[in-house]
Amino acid sequence: MNTHVRPGDQLVIFVKHGCETCQMLEDVVGRIAGAVPTCVYTQDDPGFPCGVAAIDDTSLEQSFAFDIEAVPTLVRLKDGQEVARTFGWHRGDWQDMTGLDDLGADLPAMRPGCGSKSREPGVHDVLRARYGQVDFQSRPIQLGAWDDEFEATYDRGWSDGLPVVPPTDARILRMLDGTSRKADEIIGEVPPNLSPITVEKVAINAVMAGCRPEYLPVVLAALEAALDPLFTMHGLLCTTCFSGPIIVVNGPIAREIGMNSGINCLGQGNRANATIGRALQLIIRNVGGGRPGELDRAVLGGPGKYTFCFAEDESDPTWQPLAVARGIAPGTNAVTLFQGDGIQGFLDQRSRTPEELTKSLAMSLLAVGHYKLCEFTNAMLVLVPEHYAIFRDAGWDRARITAELHGAMVRPGADVIQGAHGVGEGIAVSRRNEMVNKFWPEGLLIVQAGGQAGLFSAICAGWTGGRFRTESQPVTREIVL
Incomplete structure (x- = not known):
């Protein structure tokens, strides 16, 4: 001492x-x-x-x-x-x-x-950084007495275009308190540069994103899911399409850290939703080197490349949460990463039976990617409570809703082959005589979320890499505290 x-x-x-x-x-x-x-x-x-x-x-x-x-x-x-x-x-x-x-x-x-x-408040962390035994492995950056720390983060290319929180020693130590995992534990290699990343470096980027320490386990789980080869993060990063990781959080932790699964859950205003997704994107940028205009070659990109993260509404006991449907034990904290685009709004305020609503949803889902592209992308349907209530009150559960939607989207190949209806895009002409599914059987993910404010659900189109069915899939990971 x-x-x-x-x-x-x-x-x-x-x-x-x-x-x-x-x-x-x-x-x-x-x-x-x-x-x-x-x-x-x-x-x-x-x-x-x-x-x-x-x-x-x-x-x-x-x-x-x-x-x-x-x-x-x-x-x-x-x-x-x-x-x-x-x-x-x-x-x-x-x-x-x-x-x-x-x-x-x-x-x-x-x-x-x-x-x-x-x-x-806040003092003890500063004292730990100043007088404690801090053994960070990351290279410290020394700024001059007159340097603006916020401008310095821009100058060094650490920002996604919005201001980031300067990662001081005290803030990093505070962030690391959010997990029981050791700071020097290597999580994996981040594409595209396949740079090794430790828990410490995850914490640094979580600080910059504006996360609270209690969010760190979710960020770590999201990163582990993104680094799973089945998620094909490298391809998603380098694509010329719109896509990026969409993070869906299940389990008690969503409520504990104050995530939004209700009104405006896909929008702004919730710190946990906004910063967890942003932290993952900053990791890809700052550790993996995935910068727009370099290896990130998206033609248009999308706002989801800043952040796209929300929690599923698990308040209705009749609904099977997404993570459970994907093999995680009920009540377990988990994240699911989906390779997806922005939001395609679905408005139907008149359908009142599950059969009507299924046909109506199918009409919008058929537009994902292109009306004539089949088994080419996946999709995520964000079903709001008022739409789900129509299914629930008729006794339809997740399994039946999914099966009925798939059935409603089967079409004759002649209707969607290349050149049909005077449109060049479409499936191969050789499939003219087949009955064709819009998505692979596992390619439609349904999440229940949103407020009780209207019959407005949402569709997130999947990445075109989803056509390689066995090589690129959504990934679900348990959250380790």
């Missing part, structure tokens, strides 16, 4: 002028210092306590070294090692530790103290 206690010291006292209990003990501290070898550290006023040669600890270095949680704190040392401690004023404890039997006889027997300045 780096205490700087002078030879012969036996007692150490921590006080602050702003604490009423410390003020009450001003004479007591003076008497102790006059009778017993004592070091007095003052956290906020070098002139307090009066009449005592107190040591200025406004830097809070010694308060951090002694791990002071409250003041006043009395510590007894023997041969430089702590053997006893008490905080607040407890007359009997102070008398026993000092050997002064009549100490504070005219004071109340007990009085609670105040929080240590070293434990004020």
Whole structure:
């Protein structure tokens, strides 16, 4: 312990002028210092306590070294090692530790103290970074005294175009507190440069994205899913299409960290939704080197390349959550990554039977990618509660809704071959006599989310790489805390 206690010291006292209990003990501290070898550290006023040669600890270095949680704190040392401690004023404890039997006889027997300045919000993390044993593996960047830290992140290419939070040591340490995983654990290699990434580097990018520490396990799980070869992140990154990772979160953690699964869940305004998806995109950019105009060759891109992350609404017990449908145990925290585009709105406020709604949804789903492209992309349907209620009230569950939608989208090959209806796009002419499905059997994912504000569901078209059915698929991963 780096205490700087002078030879012969036996007692150490921590006080602050702003604490009423410390003020009450001003004479007591003076008497102790006059009778017993004592070091007095003052956290906020070098002139307090009066009449005592107190040591200025406004830097809070010694308060951090002694791990002071409250003041006043009395510590007894023997041969430089702590053997006893008490905080607040407890007359009997102070008398026993000092050997002064009549100490504070005219004071109340007990009085609670105040929080240590070293434990004020945000302060402890700064002290950990300044005085603790920080062993970061990432290369530190030193800025000049007059440099603007926000502009520096732009200049170094760390930004997605929006301001990022500068990743100071204190912020990184605070972020790492959000997971039990070790900072030097290697998660994998991030495309396109296949650069190794550790939990520490994930934390750095999560800081820049604006995440809170409790979001970090979700970011880590999303990254692990993205690095699964089956997700084909490298191809998704280099595509000329619109697509990027869409993150769907299931399990209790979504509520615990305040994710939005209701009104405006695909939009702005929720910190967890916005920053978790952004953290993954920043990792791809800053660690993997996936920068637009370089290996990221999207013709138009899409706003989802900033962030696209939301939670599924699991409040209705009749609905099977997406992660459960994909093999995760009920009640388990999980993320599913889908290679998808932006939102295609679906408006149907008149259909009132499941049969009507199925046909109506199928009409919009057939437009994914192109009306005449079949088994070419996947799709994600975000079904709002009011639309789901039409199915639920008729006794239809996830399995039946999915099967009925697939059935409603089967078409004669002659209707969708290249050249049909005077349109060049379409499936191969050799499939003219087949009955053709729009999506692979596993290619339609349904998520229940959104507010009770209207019959407006949404469709997210899948990446064109979905045509390679066995090589590129959505990926689901359990979240490890």
